[in-house]
Amino acid sequence: MSGFTLFRRGERPICLGARIGCRQSNDTGLIFCRNTRANPTGYVYRGEDVWGFGLWQSTEDAVAFSGQVKQERERRQQEFLIHQQRRKQQQIAQ
Numbered sequence: 090m091s092g093f094t095l096f097r098r099g100e101r102p103i104c105l106g107a108r109i110g111c112r113q114s115n116d117t118g119l120i121f122c123r124n125t126r127a128n129p130t131g132y133v134y135r136g137e138d139v140w141g142f143g144l145w146q147s148t149e150d151a152v153a154f155s156g157q158v159k160q161e162r163e164r165r166q167q168e169f170l171i172h173q174q175r176r177k178q179q180q181i182a183q
């Protein structure tokens with residue numbers, strides 16, 4: 090399968106080697122592991138794919154993602170405030 094890195098024995102972070110075929114997507118960094126009931130530290134369960142692999146995301150990635158969303162929201166809020174201020178100033182000038 091292209092676009093995936095297969096974990097070798099001893100490198101499987103979710104099932105710790107209990108299952109085989111664990112792989113990581115090179116695009117998203119998501120880890121696919123057949124052990125959907127694992128409770129690994131540092132990873133959150135994101136669902137199951139069509140082949141019955143559990144999808145796992147590292148909490149670092151999850152935090153980074155929510156951080157991006159938060160930043161984007163703050164940026165929009167800032168733009169809105171600037172826009173509002175400008176409108177007020179224009180009203181005063183008229």
Ligand SMILES: [Zn+2]
Binds near residue numbers: 104106109121123124
């Ligand atoms: Zn695994």
